[in-house]
Amino acid sequence: MHSDDIINFHTRKWIRPEDLNANGTLFGGSLLRWIDEEAAIYAMIQLGNERVVTKYMSEINFLSSATQGDIVEMGLRAVRFGTTSLTMRAEVRNLFTRHSILTIESIVFVNLDEEWRPAPHGRTGITFDRDRIPERLRPALHEPRPR
């Protein structure tokens, strides 16, 4: 695997009874909700803007299932910085077995301006730190750090 293809797994979820479908396995809709939220946070940090929306998701490939008590981890990778868009690849896998549960080849988010119109984001590469947290949400430099 090329290093550019490496997905960072950020978030873990412990599968609870309310996440299951009528067959007792992980409900696909729960997974998609978690991924959309994860992708929104990832896009906000990569683009440094909290005004982002989901535009498009490619085919979703459910590869294996999970059940109550399993822990799954969700990973995202920016694969293309467009003019107003950011395209990501997603994978969800079982934390213990590392078996892939789901992959989505492209999730596209669009960067918006104050009028909620697509706006160029000016980003070309991935950031691995939090320096693009939107300005409004960053603590002022003089504020003491919480203990």
Ligand SMILES: CCCCCCCCCCCCCCCC(=O)SCCNC(=O)CCNC(=O)[C@H](O)C(C)(C)COP(=O)(O)OP(=O)(O)OC[C@H]1O[C@@H](n2cnc3c(N)ncnc32)[C@H](O)[C@@H]1OP(=O)(O)O
């Ligand atoms: C860490 C921080 C904490 C912050 C803490 C506070 C946060 C607090 C806010 C929370 C917020 C969360 C958000 C959650 C995620 C939702 O839940 S979003 C809700 C679901 N999504 C929507 O409602 C979006 C509805 N769609 C739209 O409004 C319009 O389609 C849009 C998005 C404004 C785009 O309009 P458009 O006319 O299609 O725009 P257009 O200029 O043609 O295309 C824009 C870009 O999309 C691309 N595109 C268009 N169609 C497609 C397509 N079918 N396929 C692929 N790409 C496409 C274009 O190629 C273009 O990309 P670039 O070439 O510029 O790079």
